[in-house]
Amino acid sequence: MAASKATVGVLSIGQMGFGIAQLLLAHGFHVVTNVSDRSTATQKRAKSASIECVSSDLELVMFLDGGIIGGPPSPTPGSTDWKRPGIPTSGPHPLSDAPIAGPQLADVLNTRHLDGKIGTASGLKCTFAALSKGFTALALQSFTTAASLGVLPQLQDYIEQYNPTLKARAEKGITGCPPKAYRWVEEMNQIGQCFEVEGGWPDSANVFRNVASVYEQLAVAVEERGGSEGMEELPGALLALTKSLKDGQKE
Structure with a gap:
């Protein structure tokens, strides 16, 4: 008689959640999610991947705190291994139990x-x-300001000369964040709250509320373009954000 498969609820079935679901399905777990408030395309994608759909988030919740650190899971080509993010957890009931x-x-x-x-x-x-x-928020502000001043190539040259690792990280962050910017706004606010309450930085934590406004502006730029297409390359991302900033100043 076959052993029962454990059931795992995925709270949000976006890019990261769908990657986690695929990882679980590939290892024989039963995955459920709530897509009742998601787009038709997301609902179809979940169902086509053999993910069971429930009607509310309450059916997915376990007494457990956790976070995902790193990118979405992906299979390693030519291997059965997966590239996986790290998931720290806390709470009275360890997942291993x-x-x-x-x-x-x-x-x-x-x-x-x-x-x-x-x-x-x-x-x-x-x-x-x-x-x-x-x-990444600092890189967005630095690169767009340099572009407005007409010195972006020179900035890139100096970073390449004195800190090439920083250049690659900055450019990768700028081109990778446009489609996620709208989600990062609230995350930055939550970080500010965490640093204020848990870290003891009541005033200085406001910096992350300002960081939230950077991603809010980027989300506006994405919306004005009708999507992030063309922003996956550095010139397109900077052009869209610079235009959105200048249009906002005219209002």
Whole structure:
């Protein structure tokens, strides 16, 4: 008699959530999600991938805190291995203790249980995202300002000369974030709240509310273009954001 498959709920079935779902399905888990408030295309994509669709988020929730650090899972070409993000978790019930395939699930998802408190894992995610996405926001402001001044090539030359790793990271961040900008707005606000309450930075944490406004402006630029097409290359991304900023100043 075949062993029962553990059921895993994916709360949001966007790019990251769908990648996690595919990883789980590839390892024999049963995946459920709620797409009742998502687009028709998302609903069809979930159903075509053999993901069970439920009617509310309440059917997906477990008493468990966690965050995803890194990019969406993807299979390694020519191998059965997967490139996986890290998933720190916290709370009174470690995922590895789940009654059905808990250790296997914790391993497949590349989890690390931190402690028994709800909030610890989310806080770790905030501190990581503050560095990665905070840097990208600085790069967006720096590169668009240099472009407006007509010195972007010179800025790129100097960064290439004195810190080539920084140049690659900045350009990759700028071209990769336009389709995600609208989601990052609230995430930056949450980071500010975490740093204020947990980190003891009541005034300085406001910097992340300003970072949120950078991504809000980028989201506006994407919306004005009708999507992020053409922004996957550095000139297109900077041109769209610079135009949106200048149009906003005219209003």
